[in-house]
Amino acid sequence: MNYTIAALPGDGIGPEIMESGLSLLETIGKKFKHDFNVTVYPFGGAGIDETGDPIPPQTIKGCQEADAILLAAIGGPKWEKAEKTPEDGLLQLRKTLGLFSNIRPIAVSDSIAHLSPLKTERVKGTDFVVVRELTGGLYFGQPKMWNDEEATDTLYYKKSEIEQIVRQAFDIAMTRKKKLTSVDKANVLASSKLWRKTVNEIATEYPEVTVEHLYVDAASMKIIQHPTAFDVIVTENMFGDILSDEASVITGSLGMLPSGSHSKKGPSLYEPIHGSAPDIAGQNIANPMSMILSVVMMLRQSFHLYEEADALEKAANDAMDAGFLTADLGGDTKTTEFTAAVQANLAE
Ligand SMILES: NC(=O)c1ccc[n+]([C@@H]2O[C@H](COP(=O)([O-])OP(=O)(O)OC[C@H]3O[C@@H](n4cnc5c(N)ncnc54)[C@H](O)[C@@H]3O)[C@@H](O)[C@H]2O)c1
Ligand SMILES: CC(C)[C@H](C(=O)O)[C@@H](O)C(=O)O
Ligand SMILES: [Mg+2]
Numbered sequence: 001m002n003y004t005i006a007a008l009p010g011d012g013i014g015p016e017i018m019e020s021g022l023s024l025l026e027t028i029g030k031k032f033k034h035d036f037n038v039t040v041y042p043f044g045g046a047g048i049d050e051t052g053d054p055i056p057p058q059t060i061k062g063c064q065e066a067d068a069i070l071l072a073a074i075g076g077p078k079w080e081k082a083e084k085t086p087e088d089g090l091l092q093l094r095k096t097l098g099l100f101s102n103i104r105p106i107a108v109s110d111s112i113a114h115l116s117p118l119k120t121e122r123v124k125g126t127d128f129v130v131v132r133e134l135t136g137g138l139y140f141g142q143p144k145m146w147n148d149e150e151a152t153d154t155l156y157y158k159k160s161e162i163e164q165i166v167r168q169a170f171d172i173a174m175t176r177k178k179k180l181t182s183v184d185k186a187n188v189l190a191s192s193k194l195w196r197k198t199v200n201e202i203a204t205e206y207p208e209v210t211v212e213h214l215y216v217d218a219a220s221m222k223i224i225q226h227p228t229a230f231d232v233i234v235t236e237n238m239f240g241d242i243l244s245d246e247a248s249v250i251t252g253s254l255g256m257l258p259s260g261s262h263s264k265k266g267p268s269l270y271e272p273i274h275g276s277a278p279d280i281a282g283q284n285i286a287n288p289m290s291m292i293l294s295v296v297m298m299l300r301q302s303f304h305l306y307e308e309a310d311a312l313e314k315a316a317n318d319a320m321d322a323g324f325l326t327a328d329l330g331g332d333t334k335t336t337e338f339t340a341a342v343q344a345n346l347a348e
Contacts, residue, residue: 002035003303006066006267008043008059011079011086012276013286013335014072015046020288020339021070021295024312027346028299032308039066043093044074044086044276054082054089060096063267068302069097071271072291076278095135098263100161101168102132104244104273105258105297106227108251111321115252115329118224123250128230129176130247131169132240134261136161137191139237157191157236162198164264169234170206179210179231183219183239195236216243223247244273253328255287258294260301268302270294280327284334287326292316292342315345 005025009018022038029036041059042050050056054074063069074086093099108116108126116123141154166182173180182199184192196213203211214222216239222229223243227250235243248254254274261269272290280286292312299309319341325331326338333341 001303002037004065004067005036005038005298006059006062006069007038007040008063008069008071008074009040009046010044010072010074010276011046011076012073012278012281014044014074014276016281016284016286016335017272017288017291018070018072020335021072021291023339024292024315024342024346025295027343028308028312031311031346032305034305034308038070043071044089045076045079046074047089048079048082048084048086054079054084054086055092060093063093063097063269066267068267068298069269070291070294070298071269073272073274073276075276076281091139093269094261095140097266097269098135099261099269100133100135100264101165101262102134102240103172103260103262103297104130104132104240104247106130106244106247106250108227109317111317112252115325116250117252118227118250123227126227126230126250128227128247129172129232130240130244131165131172131232131234132244133157133161133165133234133236134240135237137237155189155191157194159194159198162195163202166199166202166234168262169232170202170209173209173232174206177231178208179212180206181212181214181219181230181233183214183216183233183235183243185216185239186213187215191236199234219243220246224250248273253287254290255326255328256289256293258290258292258297260294260297262301268298270298270302284336285327286335287328288335288338289316289320311346312342315342318345 009015047054113124186192186196299305324333324341
């Protein structure tokens with residue numbers, strides 16, 4: 001089969017981990033006889049440097065026409081003061097493609113449980129997904145700097161926006177352990193009161209799913225205290241951003257976590273949940289697992305290539321089990337050495 005992929009390496013460690021993901025995708029293509037036609041587009045700070053725009057028109061067009069999109073990471077101090085920043089470009093891409101649903105899986109297999117800074121017995125068996133609303137809330141409000149002393153952001157949700165992400169979360173729960181935790185701040189925020197009411201209404205359509213509501217402050221504690229208690233967490237845009245970075249620590253490192261973003265129709269986008277890590281960029285020490293697992297998610301969810309996804313995931317996990325660990329996990333394996341170890345496993 002033939003698949004068209006738009007690749008956006010972006011900034012900082014982005015190109016380093018994208019190189020890892022794409023070289024492994026090529027190997028999977030050769031091994032299983034698929035044509036993965038990858039086109040690289042300028043995006044983020046790299047887009048600004050190349051064209052003056054973090055999201056040039058050819059990048060949007062390439063993404064819209066692709067079967068799937070792979071993004072590594074964008075941003076960095078160099079572009080912080082740009083009129084349109086890399087982050088503005090990322091939000092525009094999500095909005096333009098209608099990527100309202102961002103799925104961030106957090107899983108700890110027995111063999112990596114000891115890498116977590118939390119106690120092994122506490123994290124063993126952790127397996128949940130954060131379903132993050134991605135095209136609404138504070139990120140897409142009406143920001144305004146009134147003067148040097150005052151600024152406003154607005155948090156707006158339409159019921160239909162809440163319904164579509166909550167339904168998606170219930171559907172995912174139905175394929176898993178049938179437990180849904182909705183996270184909000186309904187003791188304070190009007191948008192959260194609407195969120196909670198909407199979750200309760202939709203819950204009547206899914207009688208098999210157990211629903212719990214947690215306030216975001218308590219949820220952030222419970223995720224660390226008892227991570228195995230969760231199955232599917234659904235939450236609004238900014239809470240999902242924060243809770244998923246927090247949850248990544250359970251796995252040992254932010255550099256482990258992939259994500260998939262989906263729209264009603266059109267290509268899905270797969271990207272690590274972390275950023276461009278300017279503090280370690282250019283040193284060949286970034287953990288490429290987040291990107292490799294993003295490729296695994298793409299193979300599975302967009303292309304339904306299950307055998308291929310399983311093969312790549314196993315090759316990567318086996319490399320970790322064999323002791324190839326990057327610096328974030330306490331090892332000294334370089335990014336390219338880790339990739340080579342995964343390649344070697346695929347060659348067996
Ligand atoms: N989706 C994205 O592209 C995205 C996501 C988050 C942040 N950002 C941007 O990235 C830039 C840096 O932000 P930040 O420093 O707050 O967050 P970050 O996620 O880039 O880094 C946070 C910490 O995690 C480490 N880290 C992240 N990924 C790693 C990996 N794969 N391997 C090893 N260590 C890793 C970094 O070294 C750093 O210490 C900012 O411009 C921010 O806006 C982009
Ligand atoms: C870079 C930033 C705009 C982005 C977000 O907040 O969504 C990032 O933190 C993420 O999690 O993808
Ligand atoms: Mg984030």
